[in-house]
Amino acid sequence: xxEKSRSGQLGELQRxxxxxxxxxxxxxxxxxxxxxxxxxxxxxxxxxxxxAALAASKQEASQKLVSxxxxxLQLATVLRFSLKQFYGRSSEKLxxxxxxxxxxxxxxxxxxxxxESAAPAEAAPTVG
Numbered sequence: 001x002x003e004k005s006r007s008g009q010l011g012e013l014q015r016x017x018x019x020x021x022x023x024x025x026x027x028x029x030x031x032x033x034x035x036x037x038x039x040x041x042x043x044x045x046x047x048x049x050x051x052a053a054l055a056a057s058k059q060e061a062s063q064k065l066v067s068x069x070x071x072x073l074q075l076a077t078v079l080r081f082s083l084k085q086f087y088g089r090s091s092e093k094l095x096x097x098x099x100x101x102x103x104x105x106x107x108x109x110x111x112x113x114x115x116e117s118a119a120p121a122e123a124a125p126t127v128g
Contacts, residue, residue, distance in 0.1 A: 006048065007048065010041065010044055010045060010048060013037070013041045013044075014041060014045075016037075017034065017037060017038055017041060020034045020037075021034070080097065080099055083097050083099060084099065089101065089102045090102050090103065
């Protein structure tokens with residue numbers, strides 16, 4: 001067998017069976033083995049079809065899952081926004097819903113240069 005894919009191998013086996021059946025009169029001594037091969041190839045064909053149907057079903061389920069998760073995430077965003085509106089963006093109650101409340105910005109320490117330049121401006125005498 002030169003075929004690597006399962007469908008190719010199955011097709012090759014079916015072609016062999018067809019040739020054996022056409023030459024059945026010349027090959028009566030191979031009839032038992034031909035019948036066994038026929039039964040095995042038929043089972044393999046059935047399983048191949050089942051596998052293809054399951055693969056299609058899996059792809060359909062995956063697409064539906066992606067769609068449902070996208071819709072769910074969008075709705076969750078709307079709900080989180082509504083919760084912030086209802087409780088207030090600083091409410092600690094938001095933590096129960098997995099939302100971090102706004103707790104203000106951290107103050108930056110002024111850099112030494114800006115503190116020095118601000119001090120002489122304040123100390124300058126005013127004329128008046």
